[in-house]
Amino acid sequence: MLNFWEKLKAKAEPIIALAPMAGFTDMAFRQICSSYGADVVYAEMASAAALFYADDKNDNGTMDLLKWEAKKEGKYVVQLFGSQPEHFATAARLVTEKIQPHGLDINFGCPVGKIIKQGAGADLMQNLPRARAVIEAVLANSSLPLSIKIRAASGSVSAVNFLESLADLPIAAVMIHGRSLSQGFSGEIDFSLVNKIRPFFKGVILINGGIVDLNSAQQALALSGADGLGLARGALSRPWLFQEIKENKKIIYSLEDVITLMYRHASLLVELKGEAALLEWRKQSCWYVQALPGASQLRSRLVQVSTIADLKNIFLDYGFNY
Numbered sequence: 001m002l003n004f005w006e007k008l009k010a011k012a013e014p015i016i017a018l019a020p021m022a023g024f025t026d027m028a029f030r031q032i033c034s035s036y037g038a039d040v041v042y043a044e045m046a047s048a049a050a051l052f053y054a055d056d057k058n059d060n061g062t063m064d065l066l067k068w069e070a071k072k073e074g075k076y077v078v079q080l081f082g083s084q085p086e087h088f089a090t091a092a093r094l095v096t097e098k099i100q101p102h103g104l105d106i107n108f109g110c111p112v113g114k115i116i117k118q119g120a121g122a123d124l125m126q127n128l129p130r131a132r133a134v135i136e137a138v139l140a141n142s143s144l145p146l147s148i149k150i151r152a153a154s155g156s157v158s159a160v161n162f163l164e165s166l167a168d169l170p171i172a173a174v175m176i177h178g179r180s181l182s183q184g185f186s187g188e189i190d191f192s193l194v195n196k197i198r199p200f201f202k203g204v205i206l207i208n209g210g211i212v213d214l215n216s217a218q219q220a221l222a223l224s225g226a227d228g229l230g231l232a233r234g235a236l237s238r239p240w241l242f243q244e245i246k247e248n249k250k251i252i253y254s255l256e257d258v259i260t261l262m263y264r265h266a267s268l269l270v271e272l273k274g275e276a277a278l279l280e281w282r283k284q285s286c287w288y289v290q291a292l293p294g295a296s297q298l299r300s301r302l303v304q305v306s307t308i309a310d311l312k313n314i315f316l317d318y319g320f321n322y
């Protein structure tokens with residue numbers, strides 16, 4: 001039987017995924033992106049260690065972070081980070097049983113200091129024996145299709161070396177952030193990687209990095225030959241980019257369209273997580289307005305929002321009554 005990645009690939013259209021973003025790809029944002037046509041949506045990365053140490057008495061909130069609504073989201077993938085195979089074994093089993101997502105993913109790309117220090121994220125990509133042990137632990141404890149997210153290179157290990165060393169494992173998909181660890185979050189994307197790994201990597205290949213509009217999406221697909229795309233920061237400011245790519249046409253959002261979308265997002269968040277969640281949403285609101293005229297003035301007010309009433313008042317000043 002085909003796994004969901006293979007089924008998506010069989011449609012012969014590019015697979016468009018919302019890439020994982022800690023602090024952003026929560027249930028509300030995943031639902032927004034799914035409504036614009038995202039095929040696959042990744043959760044915020046979750047700590048395998050936190051899941052390992054959680055039990056019925058000591059729920060440290062990680063399970064809560066992973067909740068989802070099947071009817072309103074695309075194919076849902078939970079990403080785990082960590083460095084200990086035994087943590088991944090327990091985490092994979094727990095998430096598979098209790099959360100029941102469509103797929104599991106392992107983070108091999110995070111450059112953040114506190115993640116690297118624990119041998120996780122991009123540091124794990126440099127440790128081939130441990131990376132293999134972690135992948136095998138997940139495969140042994142879950143029947144869900146497993147994907148991995150890697151960088152173009154981490155230290156002396158390139159995406160090609162890394163995937164070649166794992167070629168015997170049944171990895172269903174890879175999302176390649178086409179920048180090396182030393183590049184961080186800016187600079188050129190290495191589109192040539194996809195063709196280099198095709199001969200030995202049999203799963204679905206998504207390319208990620210720098211996709212901010214229809215033009216860069218078309219370019220990434222054409223230059224890489226990937227099966228699809230992972231959208232990250234581009235989706236934060238323009239969630240409708242999924243629809244633009246799916247329909248292959250530019251969609252112009254007016255000030256009113258953007259404000260209506262922001263209001264919809266904020267209302268959904270309050271419905272799902274309560275009004276306190278608007279404090280986290282402040283940073284997200286800044287992404288929406290960055291390209292709007294008068295953005296800095298609007299931003300300075302949005303970063304003070306605490307309630308839906310605050311938001312309504314701001315939008316009223318711009319002539320929009322919700």
Ligand SMILES: Cc1cc2nc3c(=O)[nH]c(=O)nc-3n(C[C@H](O)[C@H](O)[C@H](O)COP(=O)(O)O)c2cc1C
Binds near residue numbers: 021024185209232233
């Ligand atoms: C705020 C933020 C949080 C992120 N969190 C994660 C994460 O949890 N897991 C992960 O694999 N990548 C994470 N990433 C990396 C993105 O998924 C993506 O690979 C990167 O931003 C490059 O894509 P872009 O140029 O389209 O933004 C994060 C990126 C940002 C900006």
